[in-house]
Amino acid sequence: MNFMTSAANPESDPLNLDNIRRTLVRLEDTIIFSLIERAQFAHNPRMYTPSGFADVLHNQGDGFEGSWLDWLLRETETSHAKIRRYDSPDEHPFTPSHLLPTPILPPLDYPPLLYPNTINVNPTILAFYINSVVPTITKIVTEKLGKENDDGNYGSAGTRDIECLQAISRRIHCGMFVSESKFLSAPHDFVPHILTPNPSALEALITKPAVEAALLLRLEKKARWYGSELGPDGEVVRDESKSKVDVQEVVRLYREYIIPLTKDVEVEYLLHRLDGLSQEEVTKLATPPSASA
Numbered sequence: 001m002n003f004m005t006s007a008a009n010p011e012s013d014p015l016n017l018d019n020i021r022r023t024l025v026r027l028e029d030t031i032i033f034s035l036i037e038r039a040q041f042a043h044n045p046r047m048y049t050p051s052g053f054a055d056v057l058h059n060q061g062d063g064f065e066g067s068w069l070d071w072l073l074r075e076t077e078t079s080h081a082k083i084r085r086y087d088s089p090d091e092h093p094f095t096p097s098h099l100l101p102t103p104i105l106p107p108l109d110y111p112p113l114l115y116p117n118t119i120n121v122n123p124t125i126l127a128f129y130i131n132s133v134v135p136t137i138t139k140i141v142t143e144k145l146g147k148e149n150d151d152g153n154y155g156s157a158g159t160r161d162i163e164c165l166q167a168i169s170r171r172i173h174c175g176m177f178v179s180e181s182k183f184l185s186a187p188h189d190f191v192p193h194i195l196t197p198n199p200s201a202l203e204a205l206i207t208k209p210a211v212e213a214a215l216l217l218r219l220e221k222k223a224r225w226y227g228s229e230l231g232p233d234g235e236v237v238r239d240e241s242k243s244k245v246d247v248q249e250v251v252r253l254y255r256e257y258i259i260p261l262t263k264d265v266e267v268e269y270l271l272h273r274l275d276g277l278s279q280e281e282v283t284k285l286a287t288p289p290s291a292s293a
């Protein structure tokens with residue numbers, strides 16, 4: 001996402017809802033391609049259990065306790081933290097922040113777009129990814145391997161896991177930008193439900209069924225195209241069993257996890273949108289434009 005604004009050019013406004021939705025659409029491509037990449041390898045459940053690589057990780061000598069994926073995440077995020085990835089308002093690490101180093105580069109001057117918050121739903125993302133996404137998208141390979149669910153590709157599968165997780169995390173945390181944009185367009189609609197607080201009413205305000213329905217249709221088409229095998233002359237092989245990714249699993253991932261969690265992030269963000277504001281500031285936000293004119 002481009003965070004540098006220009007008043008003269010709405011195309012560059014990071015809080016313009018159309019721009020944010022364009023980012024979400026682009027992230028669909030990133031997520032589908034990352035899943036296709038991961039789906040080349042077997043499930044390898046050993047990568048996700050705390051004791052799966054205890055012997056190897058113990059030899060690293062830094063007292064690390066956790067799974068192969070936890071360790072790969074920490075190692076990757078350590079270098080990414082040094083190059084200030086997590087200073088960016090749309091990036092959130094999976095490794096607890098206190099275990100990561102500070103950037104070696106001076107901070108960038110990001111405009112203050114989001115209201116200060118501590119939202120990070122990565123533990124939830126990691127859980128559904130490990131328990132529900134990996135076992136299903138790797139079925140294609142597991143079946144090819146004759147029911148073997150371990151192919152020994154722990155490095156390749158692990159780096160693909162990280163790419164999937166980072167893309168899904170960026171997508172879901174974009175919900176905060178969506179929320180800020182919706183809030184700023186009509187704060188008086190939100191303020192009473194934030195003050196109550198009434199999460200269901202806030203969810204109803206941010207929910208756009210037509211946008212969700214269009215997304216799921218588009219996603220199915222994209223997953224079908226991107227996962228297609230092409231024949232020698234570039235023609236699409238219309239054989240579902242040759243798809244590089246299970247199309248319905250991609251749709252299910254969005255329907256059951258990504259969209260609902262994006263909405264949770266939007267609501268959670270709104271619930272804290274008035275924290276620390278004075279009574280006067282809240283009253284101003286609660287007043288519809290016509291009443292204040």
Ligand SMILES: O=C(O)C(=O)C[C@]1(C(=O)O)C=C[C@@H](O)C=C1
Nearest residue numbers: 178206207208209211212259262
């Ligand atoms: O586009 C929006 O308005 C969003 O809030 C994002 C999103 C989504 O996750 O794709 C979530 C809730 C809406 O019902 C529609 C779509």
